[in-house]
Amino acid sequence: MRHIHFIVNPIAGSGKHLITQKFLHNFFDQDNYVVKIKKSDYKKHAKTLTKDSIKEGADIIVACGGDGTINEVASCLVNTNIALGIIPLGSGNGLASNLKIPKRIDQALNLIKTNTIKKIDVGRINDHYFFSNTGIGIDAQVIMHYENSNERRILSYIKSSLKALRDLNYRNKISIDINGEQIETYPFLVFISNTNEMGYNISLTPMASLQDGLLDVLIVSKMSRLKSIYFGLLILLKKHHLIKEAKHYQTKSITIRQANQTAYDSQIDGEFFNIVSETIDISLLEKSLHVIA
Secondary structure, three states: OEEEEEEEOOOOOOOOOOOOHHHHOOOOOOOOEEEEEEEOOOOOHHHHHHHHHHHOOOOEEEEEEOHHHHHHHHHOOOOOOOEEEEEEOOOOOHHHHHOOOOOOHHHHHHHHHHOOEEEEEEEEEOOEEEOOEEEEEHHHHHHHHHHHOOOOOHHHHHHHHHHHHHOOOOOOOEEEEEOOEEEEEOEEEEEEEOOOOOEOOEOOOOOOOOOOOOEEEEEEEOOOHHHHHHHHHHHHOOOHHHOOOEEEEEEOEEEEEEOOOOEEEEEEOOEEEEEEOOEEEEEEEEEEEEEEO
């Protein structure tokens, strides 16, 4: 008997989905599978539920939600032999898209049933894991405004981006250590990625891979608001590398420091985080997560 636990964010996406015991038994017969459904009711609840499922002996734990829910579940499975399954119910679904996991629930369930495992790299930023990307700068501000909105559509991202540009400032100078080089800059964006897609078919790091043992880093220095809007258009055209302020790196680790602040507004897999620390250390754990894909 294989034990499969489904951790479901009930409000992900539209909040309308078919994940019930009756529906799941169409895919996982009761003679061969024990299926359990758990619903997360608040932020970080999925972590608690996943830890309980590990203690209960689950063979596969399926994250049903967006990138935030997937992050909470997957963070508990790093360096274990328990496989992560994904049913993408979020708005962006960046990690699922990168892994070519179908958006249709029935197709995603059929994929989980195959139990085809990939080992993927995992990023770590201080005490947190990330699976798609993390960053400080404009992306964190966009996510903050997005989380404060009541909509979960591409239009919400556009509105949130405009608000972030409106409030843009360059008060904090940072120092970045990467590949033996030290960079001092007032950042528009420091974006560290493990995947080649952010969701909605948008990418800042098109060459990134979940299995290459490297993080892809995009550092964009201070720009005027007008040039920032131009940069946004270039992102949509997949030509953001054309501006001189954008520098791309590949690395296994990166350290970020700032002189006069002890906290960073950041985003981790599309969720806003305030990291209280003088230093941010970002590194890669190679092939440390088992994913069904």
